[in-house]
Amino acid sequence: MLLEVEGLCVNYGHIEAIRDISFGVPEGTVTTLIGANGAGKTTTLKTISGLRKVRAGAVRFEGRDITTIAPYDRVKLGISQSPEGRRCFVGMTVRENLQMGAFTRKDRKSQAYRDDIDRVLALFPRLAERIDQVAGTMSGGEQQMLAMGRALMSRPRLLLLDEPSMGLAPKLIAQIFSIVTEINQQGTTVLLVEQNAMQALKRSHDAHILETGSIVRSGRGADLAGDPAVKAAYLGGDL
Numbered sequence: 001m002l003l004e005v006e007g008l009c010v011n012y013g014h015i016e017a018i019r020d021i022s023f024g025v026p027e028g029t030v031t032t033l034i035g036a037n038g039a040g041k042t043t044t045l046k047t048i049s050g051l052r053k054v055r056a057g058a059v060r061f062e063g064r065d066i067t068t069i070a071p072y073d074r075v076k077l078g079i080s081q082s083p084e085g086r087r088c089f090v091g092m093t094v095r096e097n098l099q100m101g102a103f104t105r106k107d108r109k110s111q112a113y114r115d116d117i118d119r120v121l122a123l124f125p126r127l128a129e130r131i132d133q134v135a136g137t138m139s140g141g142e143q144q145m146l147a148m149g150r151a152l153m154s155r156p157r158l159l160l161l162d163e164p165s166m167g168l169a170p171k172l173i174a175q176i177f178s179i180v181t182e183i184n185q186q187g188t189t190v191l192l193v194e195q196n197a198m199q200a201l202k203r204s205h206d207a208h209i210l211e212t213g214s215i216v217r218s219g220r221g222a223d224l225a226g227d228p229a230v231k232a233a234y235l236g237g238d239l
């Protein structure tokens with residue numbers, strides 16, 4: 001397992017956002033968390049990237065306990081997040097946003113760094129066209145691509161993607177999902193959080209269903225996507 005989460009409990013004050021969650025993300029996979037609004041998906045990702053403290057439980061990366069280490073040190077270890085709502089630096093250009101994604105790297109003058117910029121621009125040609133455009137003037141879909149590209153610039157071993165399809169038109173959603181598959185095929189392990197459950201499950205190796213802070217089902221993505229009970233309960237029929 002690249003990432004293991006064990007017995008994780010996270011609170012906001014008295015609210016138990018997640019309760020005793022355990023799961024693993026095998027290296028090389030796309031693993032997906034699905035669930036309704038408020039199920040605890042974002043909290044789980046934030047806890048893995050170190051933005052929320054745990055009340056109990058552990059987060060392990062490559063077998064190492066990282067539960068208490070700072071978020072920027074987790075980025076250095078190889079964990080990077082594309083947050084819900086994109087959170088691009090809206091006053092900065094596309095190029096500057098990508099540079100910010102590489103902030104923790106010491107090799108910013110190297111060929112490896114230039115290769116990574118090229119890789120991101122090849123994945124997202126739209127960003128190449130807009131390299132000097134200010135991020136705040138771009139469309140939602142373009143900002144989503146930028147948030148993902150920025151996260152890739154730290155060269156993550158594990159990419160955390162929080163609702164990359166949110167608010168996008170169906171054609172763009174399909175494009176974003178196929179780019180997620182491509183990123184994974186290039187060797188990056190992905191932990192994906194999605195409300196667009198059916199499309200996400202179909203593209204995932206493993207998946208876990210969260211309900212009010214607990215995991216209620218786990219399985220292969222394709223199996224869960226085809227399970228009538230899961231469809232009826234979580235996928236709203238033919239989502």
Ligand code: ATP
Nearest residue numbers: 012015016017035036037038039040041042043044
């Ligand atoms: P969504 O898809 O709506 O983002 P989610 O599955 O990602 O939902 P979380 O955002 O992790 O769910 O929220 C889990 C629970 O924690 C919810 O009950 C939510 O109201 C609560 N919560 C989240 N953020 C905060 C906060 N900053 N303060 C208080 N409660 C919070």
